[in-house]
Amino acid sequence: MLADMRILVVDDERTLARSIQRGLVAEGFAVDLEHDGTAGYERARWGDYDAIVLDIMLPGRNGYDVVTALRAEDVWTPVLLLSAKDGEHDVADGLDVGADDYLTKPFSFVVLVARIRAMVRRPATPRPAVLAVGALELDPSTRQVRAGGLAVDLTVRELALLEYLMRHHERVVGKVELLDHVWDGEGEDVNVVEQYVGYVRRKVGRAAIVTVRGAGYRAVG
Amino acid sequence: MLADMRILVVDDERTLARSIQRGLVAEGFAVDLEHDGTAGYERARWGDYDAIVLDIMLPGRNGYDVVTALRAEDVWTPVLLLSAKDGEHDVADGLDVGADDYLTKPFSFVVLVARIRAMVRRPATPRPAVLAVGALELDPSTRQVRAGGLAVDLTVRELALLEYLMRHHERVVGKVELLDHVWDGEGEDVNVVEQYVGYVRRKVGRAAIVTVRGAGYRAVG
DNA sequence: GCGATCTCTCAGCGTTTCCTCAGCCGGCGG
DNA sequence: CCGCCGGCTGAGGAAACGCTGAGAGATCGC
Incomplete structure (x- = not known):
């Protein structure tokens, strides 16, 4: 079932990104890493992933920006946002902008996996252009x-x-x-x-x- | 926004339960306590709460059991599970069974509050529409x-x-x-x-x- | 600098909603 | 048969709610 699930993780905290990668790989996912918004965006756009884990605070372009841009480009890969703060607005805004779920740091790895699975399982609903x-x-x-x-x-x-x-x-x-x-x-x-x-x-x-x-x-x- | 947020805390460690209650009350929530699974279940069922904090190891019926029963009864109040052990499996089980989030003891109080807020904010569990x-x-x-x-x-x-x-x-x-x-x-x-x-x-x-x-x-x- | 446009505040208005009061009805016990 | 208690409802005033015109700043293009 997990065969060939490809996930892109975009986070500039390299240690954290690495450990997420290791964990997801152990769960049977294929994981690519990226460390800034611009590269993350490009890769997400062309990479044909099944899910994207995206930090909000990023060098280059921030998480909201990347999601907005992706959705505008008609890329509807499920996106899970990682937020450092837990103010209400950033989360709500993220979901508004087209993300599918979010997690507040620090988060539990088990929860991350569960959320990703749920996200992938759920049929992606492409937002109509108009x-x-x-x-x-x-x-x-x-x-x-x-x-x-x-x-x-x-x-x-x-x-x-x-x-x-x-x-x-x-x-x-x-x-x-x-x-x-x-x-x-x-x-x-x-x-x-x-x-x-x-x-x-x-x-x-x-x-x-x-x-x-x-x-x-x-x-x- | 927190006005009238009612929370039920079910935990048999009375000292801990008390201190959670005190903390949540200070945060503006209205908090009721229960110390065993059976009473917790009954109260959760009738109490019209906005969220439930539920220990897994409980006298009477355990946490999984309570969540399962509640969901079966069509009660969709968000549930946050408290787990004493931190083996991954019991946590995953809890989420599978219909809980919305979980925390491993010992936990930070700030995190607890943040999780509760997030849980209440998001319509995670599908409440029947009509x-x-x-x-x-x-x-x-x-x-x-x-x-x-x-x-x-x-x-x-x-x-x-x-x-x-x-x-x-x-x-x-x-x-x-x-x-x-x-x-x-x-x-x-x-x-x-x-x-x-x-x-x-x-x-x-x-x-x-x-x-x-x-x-x-x-x-x- | 100056008008045009946009955004937001303020105050007043008519309407709806909420709650209190007081009287009424009907069953039940004495 | 009568009085009492619990429940029901009409009336009416106070308050809340929603809408709008007027107009003051802010902003922008010319």
Whole structure:
């Protein structure tokens, strides 16, 4: 079952990288090492791996960057991020950006293996290039938005807001959550969110975003 | 964000359990203690916790056993296992059986807290998407409720009440218990509960919630 | 430097929601 | 038969919630 599972490990702490490699090899994986972001990215892009273990803090380009770039290049190899800190935002951001899982250092080796196995087992869900919810379409790469076929112009904030709502349209998204992810500020007033929901509604149509009183908003197109 | 995070700690080493409790309380969690597997299981099953810290070696039933039983009962509260030995296999077994994370004793308290936070944050274990009791369906993520197929609109309080009743539909739920869990207030009047049961009944149908005189309510759909 | 654009704060408004109060109903025990 | 207790519900005021117009800084291009 593990025959021919190829894993790329990108971490600049060479001792740690080595020991991860040794451990994974003992588990039957074929493991390649890389020690900086740029090289890691190139290798991940062409290397045909089954999984990538990626440190966030890296020389060259950081982990988020590498994942974003890979996903933009249509490389959907499962990525497990290694994070030195355990602040909430970096983890959430990593997952947002297209990583599949994460671990906080220091981590247990057994857990690492379990996570990798789970990740590989689980069918990779390539994110579609453009988001579509009902009559709404949003292409993150070109920043173009169409509502019911016709193009609308959104400012940066408006777009970020709509994109987040569309990425999570299957559930109700709370205002504080939006504040966290779209405004990445802490002590702000949720009224900004309301104001911007208003702006977006005026541009894409009132019905595209429904208010769920006491809970938040939901994109329905 | 930590407001109202309830944690159950099950460990037969009372000194250790106490000190974990003290530490977690200082971190802003509400913590209950239990010292053997059987009691721990019962409490975990009914207690509506946000996370469970569970020793593997326990009198009564062991940790694996408890997790397995909980998962079988459809309780998906995140579980962190505490293992005394650090052979790898027992840990892997624990994760296989449905635990979310584990720590080997002795562990650092900071790590424990970080793991708990991570566990609670991430929807690791698949919680079944919708609750269903008789003709009632409730989807917590979209906050949608259907009674006999047709959608009904509930306010925040009404929804919380119905959700609690549905999550515990196999037994009668007392008014004071509802006051505790749905209103998280102390010295309130149970009349609020009666009032809201009335509201919900009007919306989802009179028969969905039966009154058990002198005892409380029960969701039957 | 100056206007245009964008972002965010503030205050006010109408509406919904929440909770309290008080009266009502109905079963049950005396 | 009557009174009591537990449960139910209509009414209404207070508070919370969500939306929006106005406008002040900030930023950017010209």
